[in-house]
Amino acid sequence: MPSDRPQPAFVLVRPQMGENIGAAARAMWNFGLDRMRVVAPRDGWPSGSAVAMASGAGRLLDEAQLLGDLPAALGDCHYVYATTARGRELTKPIFSPEEAMRDAARRIGEGQKVAVMFGPERAGLENDDVVRASAIITVPVNPQFPSLNLAQCVLLTAYEWRRAADAVPEGHVHMHNTQWADQVEIEALAAHYDAQMQEAGFFYPDHKAANMRQTLRNFWSRMPLTQADTRLLHGILRQMVRWKDRGGGGA
Amino acid sequence: MPSDRPQPAFVLVRPQMGENIGAAARAMWNFGLDRMRVVAPRDGWPSGSAVAMASGAGRLLDEAQLLGDLPAALGDCHYVYATTARGRELTKPIFSPEEAMRDAARRIGEGQKVAVMFGPERAGLENDDVVRASAIITVPVNPQFPSLNLAQCVLLTAYEWRRAADAVPEGHVHMHNTQWADQVEIEALAAHYDAQMQEAGFFYPDHKAANMRQTLRNFWSRMPLTQADTRLLHGILRQMVRWKDRGGGGA
Numbered sequence: 001m002p003s004d005r006p007q008p009a010f011v012l013v014r015p016q017m018g019e020n021i022g023a024a025a026r027a028m029w030n031f032g033l034d035r036m037r038v039v040a041p042r043d044g045w046p047s048g049s050a051v052a053m054a055s056g057a058g059r060l061l062d063e064a065q066l067l068g069d070l071p072a073a074l075g076d077c078h079y080v081y082a083t084t085a086r087g088r089e090l091t092k093p094i095f096s097p098e099e100a101m102r103d104a105a106r107r108i109g110e111g112q113k114v115a116v117m118f119g120p121e122r123a124g125l126e127n128d129d130v131v132r133a134s135a136i137i138t139v140p141v142n143p144q145f146p147s148l149n150l151a152q153c154v155l156l157t158a159y160e161w162r163r164a165a166d167a168v169p170e171g172h173v174h175m176h177n178t179q180w181a182d183q184v185e186i187e188a189l190a191a192h193y194d195a196q197m198q199e200a201g202f203f204y205p206d207h208k209a210a211n212m213r214q215t216l217r218n219f220w221s222r223m224p225l226t227q228a229d230t231r232l233l234h235g236i237l238r239q240m241v242r243w244k245d246r247g248g249g250g251a
Numbered sequence: 252m253p254s255d256r257p258q259p260a261f262v263l264v265r266p267q268m269g270e271n272i273g274a275a276a277r278a279m280w281n282f283g284l285d286r287m288r289v290v291a292p293r294d295g296w297p298s299g300s301a302v303a304m305a306s307g308a309g310r311l312l313d314e315a316q317l318l319g320d321l322p323a324a325l326g327d328c329h330y331v332y333a334t335t336a337r338g339r340e341l342t343k344p345i346f347s348p349e350e351a352m353r354d355a356a357r358r359i360g361e362g363q364k365v366a367v368m369f370g371p372e373r374a375g376l377e378n379d380d381v382v383r384a385s386a387i388i389t390v391p392v393n394p395q396f397p398s399l400n401l402a403q404c405v406l407l408t409a410y411e412w413r414r415a416a417d418a419v420p421e422g423h424v425h426m427h428n429t430q431w432a433d434q435v436e437i438e439a440l441a442a443h444y445d446a447q448m449q450e451a452g453f454f455y456p457d458h459k460a461a462n463m464r465q466t467l468r469n470f471w472s473r474m475p476l477t478q479a480d481t482r483l484l485h486g487i488l489r490q491m492v493r494w495k496d497r498g499g500g501g502a
Contacts, residue, residue, distance in 0.1 A: 140282075142282055202487065243451035
């Protein structure tokens with residue numbers, strides 16, 4: 001059984017080599033983290049090569065959740081970080097690993113569920129993944145040699161988690177008792193706006209449509225939305241549709 | 252040539268596998284460190300397997316100093332740290348990696364020469380090595396699984412060096428080149444939605460209208476909106492109005 005100590009889930013997105021999944025499990029468990037989620041691993045699941053590499057951390061693989069896509073992997077989470085060296089063209093908070101794990105510790109202390117996404121070995125997370133994150137984590141590597149591998153990135157993030165979790169709480173809690181929207185609710189809101197604005201002809205001209213949709217999707221994940229906020233935003237859109245359907249251009 | 256940026260030397264003491272020496276070189280260079288010293292490597296020097304693993308960090312191996320014993324390797328240093336999970340029976344300051352690298356940055360800033368020792372893969376530094384150190388570095392690993400390998404230990408120490416040397420002010424969110432919306436823009440956005448939703452009949456029933464308007468107005472101020480976000484949100488609303496004005500309920 002995973003430990004019951006509150007902690008972030010580490011989500012490996014489309015990992016390629018089993019060895020790297022095993023090394024990531026070791027790196028997590030080195031710092032006491034044991035909740036791994038694996039999204040669409042290239043070479044299938046379970047992975048013998050992952051188990052062989054994980055050695056003393058094999059339990060994490062036995063207990064890992066296997067998921068088919070990213071929305072399924074993030075559904076229950078209120079706040080999601082994406083580890084990426086790029087993505088700066090997306091408007092999104094950028095944290096160092098230390099800042100991010102302090103922020104995560106505070107959120108988890110307030111009862112939020114938190115996840116950290118790690119991309120595939122070769123190419124890292126794609127923009128379509130990153131738009132689903134609330135914030136970005138960028139490790140301050142040497143710009144001449146920014147070649148951290150998957151397990152190293154997991155190791156540094158886990159190390160910072162441990163440091164943040166062990167630190168004395170700073171004692172300020174804000175927006176206590178807030179019911180934050182989870183990723184299922186964010187996804188539903190984004191889908192509602194995407195579909196309705198598509199119908200309304202918002203994504204125009206065609207050659208800009210893909211970029212506009214990505215910008216809008218990114219916007220929803222970046223906002224700190226409560227469940228009440230998502231109801232409000234659904235309500236606004238539904239009301240505009242009703243208003244249109246009543247007809248009578250003008251008012 | 253090694254960079255002339257002042258920095259600690261990383262001293263690999265009796266390393267065993269060439270692959271691990273190469274991985275250590277990569278980990279150093281990931282964080283901009285390029286002064287390696289190698290003491291009595293088990294499999295000789297130079298090491299083909301180290302070079303193969305180091306790839307883009309091969310220069311560190313070409314420029315590494317090979318030394319026969321520890322006193323020769325540490326001779327020019329004013330202050331030396333030993334990375335070890337043990338050694339607590341020795342009376343010696345014990346630092347976390349962060350504390351140690353902050354201390355090192357201060358010393359180097361004062362003109363001292365500093366080194367960090369890393370032990371052989373299997374057994375780590377012996378007490379005869381550790382006694383030559385001024386202080387100990389212990390990584391706060393999970394006591395149930397304290398199995399950091401050599402390159403991981405180098406990676407975490409190099410990462411902390413980089414953080415200490417850069418001394419980036421902490422605790423604020425970076426959103427590079429972000430043009431945040433000012434209060435005039437927030438107010439205009441709020442007024443646009445208030446007026447349009449009023450017209451669309453959103454604030455209903457009447458006895459709840461005041462509260463609903465307040466909730467919506469509060470929402471806009473609570474969100475971390477950029478200027479681009481406000482344009483997006485104005486655009487969504489204008490498009491819904493155009494869509495209505497085109498008429499033809501339903502689509």
